[in-house]
Amino acid sequence: xxxxxxxxxxxxxxxxxxxxxxxxxxxxxxxxxxxxxxxxxxxxxxxxxxxxxxxxxxxxxxxxxxxxxxxxxxxxxxxxxxxxxxxxxxxxxxxxxxxxxxxxxx
Amino acid sequence: xxxxxxxxxxxxxxxxxxxxxxxxxxxxxxxxxxxxxxxxxxxxxxxxxxxxxxxxxxxxxxxxxxxxxxxxxxxxxxxxxxxxxxxxxxxxxxxxxxxxxxxxxxxxxxxxxxxxxxxxxxxxxxxxxxxxxxxxxxxxxxxxxxxxxxxxxxxxxxxxxxxxxxxxxxxxxxxxxxxxxxxxxxxxxxxxxxxxxxxxxxxxxxxxxxxxxxxxxxxxxxxxxxxxxxxxxxxxxxxxxxxxxxxxxxxxxxxxxxxxxxxxxxxxxxxxxxxxxxxxxxxxxxxxxxxxxxxxxxxxxxxxxxxxxxxxxxxxxxxxxxxxxxxxxxxxxxxxxxxxxxxxxxxxxxxxxxxxxxxxxxxxxxxxxxxxxxxxxxxxxxxxxxxxxxxxxxxxxxxxxxxxxxxxx
Ligand SMILES: Cc1cc2nc3c(=O)[nH]c(=O)nc-3n(C[C@H](O)[C@H](O)[C@H](O)COP(=O)(O)OP(=O)(O)OC[C@H]3O[C@@H](n4cnc5c(N)ncnc54)[C@H](O)[C@@H]3O)c2cc1C
Ligand code: FES
Numbered sequence: 001x002x003x004x005x006x007x008x009x010x011x012x013x014x015x016x017x018x019x020x021x022x023x024x025x026x027x028x029x030x031x032x033x034x035x036x037x038x039x040x041x042x043x044x045x046x047x048x049x050x051x052x053x054x055x056x057x058x059x060x061x062x063x064x065x066x067x068x069x070x071x072x073x074x075x076x077x078x079x080x081x082x083x084x085x086x087x088x089x090x091x092x093x094x095x096x097x098x099x100x101x102x103x104x105x106x
Numbered sequence: 107x108x109x110x111x112x113x114x115x116x117x118x119x120x121x122x123x124x125x126x127x128x129x130x131x132x133x134x135x136x137x138x139x140x141x142x143x144x145x146x147x148x149x150x151x152x153x154x155x156x157x158x159x160x161x162x163x164x165x166x167x168x169x170x171x172x173x174x175x176x177x178x179x180x181x182x183x184x185x186x187x188x189x190x191x192x193x194x195x196x197x198x199x200x201x202x203x204x205x206x207x208x209x210x211x212x213x214x215x216x217x218x219x220x221x222x223x224x225x226x227x228x229x230x231x232x233x234x235x236x237x238x239x240x241x242x243x244x245x246x247x248x249x250x251x252x253x254x255x256x257x258x259x260x261x262x263x264x265x266x267x268x269x270x271x272x273x274x275x276x277x278x279x280x281x282x283x284x285x286x287x288x289x290x291x292x293x294x295x296x297x298x299x300x301x302x303x304x305x306x307x308x309x310x311x312x313x314x315x316x317x318x319x320x321x322x323x324x325x326x327x328x329x330x331x332x333x334x335x336x337x338x339x340x341x342x343x344x345x346x347x348x349x350x351x352x353x354x355x356x357x358x359x360x361x362x363x364x365x366x367x368x369x370x371x372x373x374x375x376x377x378x379x380x381x382x383x384x385x386x387x388x389x390x391x392x393x394x395x396x397x398x399x400x401x402x403x404x405x406x407x408x409x410x411x412x413x414x415x416x417x418x419x420x421x422x423x424x425x426x427x428x429x430x431x432x433x434x435x436x437x438x439x440x441x442x443x444x445x446x447x448x449x450x451x452x453x454x455x456x457x458x459x460x461x462x463x464x465x466x467x468x469x470x471x472x473x474x475x476x477x478x479x480x481x482x483x484x485x486x487x488x489x490x491x492x493x494x495x496x497x498x499x500x501x502x503x504x505x506x507x508x509x510x511x512x513x514x515x
Contacts, residue, residue: 030173032180034132039405041151045432045441046405047486067439067482073511074486106425 002095006051008035009103018090024061024099025049025086035101042086047071048105049085050078054098061088061097077102111137112211114418115200117190118142118353122385122407123216124149124171129415131180140183140208142190145239148174153404155243156267157434160250161274169240190217193360195378212380214414215357215368219350219386219402224259228321233328233343237264238350249343252276257331257341259318261288263433265347266301269310270435280311280339282318282331294446296465297477300458301435308436313339350402352387365389367400373423374413382417384410393426394492395447395474403431428492430485441482443489444475453504455484464488471497483510490514 001017006028008014018027028036037048044067053061061083064072068087072078085099114130116123119141127141127149143149150169158164167173177184189203199209221236223229235246246268250256254277258265261283269279281288287298302312313333321344322330330338358364363377367389374382374390385407389400405427412424430443438461446467456463464484467475472495476488487510491498502508 026168029171030176032128032132032172032176037408039408040432041153041404043153043432043434045439046430070482071486073483074490074514106427 002090002092002097004090004094005096005098006033006035007098007100008033009101020090020092022090023086024051024088024090024094024097025084027090028085035105036085037105038086040086044068044071044084044087047075047084050075050102050105051083051085051099052079052081052102053083053088054100055081057094057097060093075102076104112418113138113140113209114212114214115139115208115210116141116214116216117193117200117356118216118218118385118387119145119149119184119186120216120218120385120407121149121151121171121404122218122411123214125408125411126214126216126384126415127182128172128176128180129411130418131182133415133419133421135415135419137211138183139181140185140210141177142185142188142202142208144187144189144203145241146187147240148172148177148184148186150240151404152238155240156237156264156271160243160247160268160271162247166240190356193356193362193381195360195362195381198380210380212382212418215376215381215383215387216385216407216411217353217356217387219352221346222349222351224318224321224346224348226318226320228323228328229346231321231323231328232326233323233341234321234346235343236346237268246343246345247275250275250277254278254342255340256280257282257339257344258347259331259344260347260349261285261290261312261314262292262347262349263289265345266305267433267435268345268347269305270308273308273310274436278309278311280313280341281305282313282316282333282339284315284317286315288312288314293442293477294452294465294467296452296454296458296463297440297479300463300479301438304436304438350386352389352400354387357381357383357387369398370410372413372426373417374410375417382414384414392429392445394428394495395445397447399445401429403429405430428489430489439480439482440478441485442475442477443485444473444492446475449474451500453500455504456481456506466503468500471500473498473503487511487514 040046149171221238363369368383449467462480464478478485
């Protein structure tokens with residue numbers, strides 16, 4: 001199973017084995033990792049699953065849809081590396097992925 | 107109030123209750139947590155039951171809030187298939203349907219709402235379904251095979267989503283609504299018209315201004331819906347979606363203040379300081395409107411779960427959120443935020459014919475609510491402007507040449 005490292009805003013790291021096919025968001029939520037709220041459960045409707053993806057991984061996680069882009073435009077503390085973690089599907093290619101969480105999702 | 111080792115008992119293992127249990131552990135609550143639910147399965151998400159799951163695009167695992175082993179691993183005592191019959195607030199105990207009595211230090215009531223039954227002849231026939239639980243959804247999905255005819259009674263979101271999913275599964279669908287338009291209680295007329303047209307173009311029939319008098323059947327199975335006037339719409343399965351009253355009976359029997367839901371404050375605390383109520387069952391303050399209301403949404407369930415968990419673990423209260431919700435029908439992403447109280451103008455931004463637009467509900471220069479169709483920027487900016495209570499320029503808001511970033515700037 002691909003290992004994903006989730007880093008909370010306060011620096012706490014969680015290294016989790018996430019099943020292929022789940023989203024990066026689900027990997028955090030199902031393991032009760034703080035920092036990703038995911039109010040809409042992955043419907044790309046809430047932007048409370050915001051994470052920063054290390055630049056080195058930008059190509060592997062794939063491109064943003066127009067919907068995701070617009071939602072992110074209005075999220076707090078958005079950066080060039082911002083993504084909605086529910087829109088990133090976990091595959092073997094993402095083994096080792098590191099995502100950081102913003103200070104707050106609301 | 108910090109009650110580190112107090113025993114927390116949660117009544118109702120749904121979206122709100124399940125989330126509160128997990129958050130209590132996340133926030134460091136060290137005392138016992140018992141989560142009691144009447145349904146036989148661990149907490150799960152209901153929204154996909156009328157959407158992705160019904161269409162076969164999501165599996166049961168993805169519905170579950172947490173994996174099965176989560177509860178044991180985090181020391182949450184999950185008691186399923188058991189109903190809480192009564193709350194004895196003075197004694198700090200509850201009685202369960204299995205005959206046991208359980209003490210609590212703090213109680214969280216998260217009993218949700220139930221599908222309103224249709225009080226007409228034939229409502230008990232086989233094939234007359236409602237859609238609240240995973241079990242209901244299994245029954246509906248099994249009935250929606252290609253060529254089957256679904257009659258949806260009640261043109262609300264859940265009914266419309268079920269009709270859209272039925273079409274995706276190759277079944278026929280007719281939506282029967284008592285009002286002259288669908289979504290009459292929850293959306294403005296522009297939205298009603300847009301969705302009616304969108305569904306019609308995809309083969310859904312509508313009976314508006316129509317009152318259902320009885321369900322007809324043969325050998326105990328539903329065969330049609332009879333309207334006043336005598337016309338019968340033939341069907342193989344009927345879905346009743348006419349609202350969801352709160353499961354607040356055990357709370358009002360225990361003497362808690364209830365007014366169409368259990369009355370709570372901004373910490374989700376009821377009139378009894380050791381009892382919280384969260385989710386669909388609560389009647390809560392809406393900070394941005396200086397009013398109280400009963401909300402039925404995941405966002406509300408989660409916000410109140412955060413409020414209760416924060417209060418119980420002595421954390422600062424989370425920020426007050428603007429209520430919001432979404433609905434997926436076919437390829438339409440519909441998102442809405444706020445509630446249109448005291449509105450003096452309904453402002454349209456974009457063109458419904460183009461399938462991408464938003465409706466803003468204004469009171470003076472303030473946005474009270476926004477309904478957005480395939481318009482995430484309008485939704486997100488609208489939600490923020492409602493929260494900030496910031497005046498906007500109506501003419502700029504109506505002008506799609508001015509971006510939402512600029513409107514909100
Ligand atoms: C088909 C469908 C689609 C939906 N779509 C959306 C959507 O797109 N967006 C959105 O925001 N919301 C949606 N909702 C609403 C959302 O699911 C609810 O707002 C949410 O589930 C509320 O959570 P809750 O925990 O308060 O109630 P529930 O999730 O209903 O949980 C309450 C639980 O308590 C149990 N219970 C009740 N009484 C007792 C008792 N006495 N003892 C023990 N257990 C008891 C019930 O069996 C139930 O399991 C939808 C709902 C349905 C049914
Ligand atoms: S979970 Fe809601 S947008 Fe990702």
